[in-house]
Amino acid sequence: MKKYVHNFSAGPCILPKEVMQKAAEAVIEYNNSGLSIIEMSHRSKDFVAVMDKSFALVRELLNVPDNYDISFLQGGASLQFTMLPQNLLPVGGKVGYLNTGVWASKAVKEAEFYGETIQVASSKDKNFSYVPKDYSIPSDLSYLHLTSNNTIYGTQLKSFPETSVPLVCDMSSDLMSKVIDVSKFDLIYAGAQKNMGPAGVTLVISKKGIFGKSGRKIPTMLDYTTHIDNESMFNTPPCFSIYTCMLTMEWLKNLGGIAAMEAINEKKGKLLYDEIDSNPLFLGTAAKEDRSLMNVTFVMKDPSLEPEFSQMAKERNLSGIEGHRSVGGYRASIYNAMPIESVQALVDAMRDMAKKHA
Numbered sequence: 001m002k003k004y005v006h007n008f009s010a011g012p013c014i015l016p017k018e019v020m021q022k023a024a025e026a027v028i029e030y031n032n033s034g035l036s037i038i039e040m041s042h043r044s045k046d047f048v049a050v051m052d053k054s055f056a057l058v059r060e061l062l063n064v065p066d067n068y069d070i071s072f073l074q075g076g077a078s079l080q081f082t083m084l085p086q087n088l089l090p091v092g093g094k095v096g097y098l099n100t101g102v103w104a105s106k107a108v109k110e111a112e113f114y115g116e117t118i119q120v121a122s123s124k125d126k127n128f129s130y131v132p133k134d135y136s137i138p139s140d141l142s143y144l145h146l147t148s149n150n151t152i153y154g155t156q157l158k159s160f161p162e163t164s165v166p167l168v169c170d171m172s173s174d175l176m177s178k179v180i181d182v183s184k185f186d187l188i189y190a191g192a193q194k195n196m197g198p199a200g201v202t203l204v205i206s207k208k209g210i211f212g213k214s215g216r217k218i219p220t221m222l223d224y225t226t227h228i229d230n231e232s233m234f235n236t237p238p239c240f241s242i243y244t245c246m247l248t249m250e251w252l253k254n255l256g257g258i259a260a261m262e263a264i265n266e267k268k269g270k271l272l273y274d275e276i277d278s279n280p281l282f283l284g285t286a287a288k289e290d291r292s293l294m295n296v297t298f299v300m301k302d303p304s305l306e307p308e309f310s311q312m313a314k315e316r317n318l319s320g321i322e323g324h325r326s327v328g329g330y331r332a333s334i335y336n337a338m339p340i341e342s343v344q345a346l347v348d349a350m351r352d353m354a355k356k357h358a
């Protein structure tokens with residue numbers, strides 16, 4: 001294989017090496033069938049078993065209660081921005097949003113096509129570097145939309161509001177990175193490519209009984225009940241993406257499940273944030289109490305040193321640490337599959353940079 005690269009990409013992102021190996025093998029031939037995973041019928045016994053196992057693993061790992069459905073959809077998290085209000089916002093209803101960044105803003109924009117949107121709070125005043133707290137939630141909202149982890153700005157919700165308003169949450173960039181209580185939400189969704197698998201599949205977990213009340217005519221493919229009723233097989237599912245997600249979930253299970261993963265993620269985050277806080281050259285950009293354990297954002301106190309540090313990172317195969325084009329600086333994404341050795345390699349580079357400029 002090619003030289004080892006520490007992959008800090010925000011998404012599509014690093015997946016476990018053994019997952020990649022198994023996925024690659026399945027592309028050549030799956031399960032001694034003489035067929036590749038990408039050329040066999042999605043109705044075949046072999047692939048139906050992959051679907052069944054994938055549903056079961058989501059349910060087991062996230063402890064999804066029986067009164068929730070699990071779906072594997074397409075169109076990315078971005079299509080959810082449209083499907084949500086179509087399915088959950090009644091004509092004349094209101095939807096609330098916690099505006100914590102680009103993804104939340106994009107979700108609001110799509111909801112505006114369907115009804116009134118209310119921003120319950122926003123952190124735009126400080127370029128989304130913190131998570132708003134102590135806001136009030138109008139009780140007449142059809143639902144409140146949250147983004148649990150702000151991939152671009154490196155902030156993360158450490159708790160979810162206690163409210164009687166149904167909660168809908170975009171967990172694209174931190175689902176399966178820490179223990180959550182699914183029963184607190186009406187609907188959770190996540191594009192796979194940040195923590196679960198390749199792009200092309202979106203996981204949706206929805207409480208039974210929430211659909212069919214919006215009074216809207218919903219095109220078949222955009223209606224959640226189509227996919228739930230057909231066990232995500234109404235049309236051809238993204239077979240390879242789902243298979244690879246299944247492998248990642250098996251890997252996660254073998255590692256001890258999500259609680260074990262959470263402990264590892266905390267360790268990785270601490271290692272990197274401690275360096276950012278103690279290194280004289282670097283500065284974290286997110287408010288300390290809201291720092292994400294998935295996307296770590298930072299800048300150099302002297303921006304004129306950034307080209308030199310970027311060059312050093314390149315020489316050490318630290319890949320994908322440039323900040324999002326809308327923020328600049330650096331962003332190290334340290335998702336589940338990122339080994340602590342790679343985080344250490346970044347920390348070492350930061351230390352060596354500081355020594356050079358002491």
Ligand SMILES: *Cc1c(COP(=O)(O)O)cnc(C)c1O
Pocket residue numbers: 011075076077078079103147149150151170171172173191192194
């Ligand atoms: C990446 C991302 C999205 C967009 O996902 P797509 O699958 O590209 O549509 C939405 N929300 C969050 C939080 C993300 O990180």
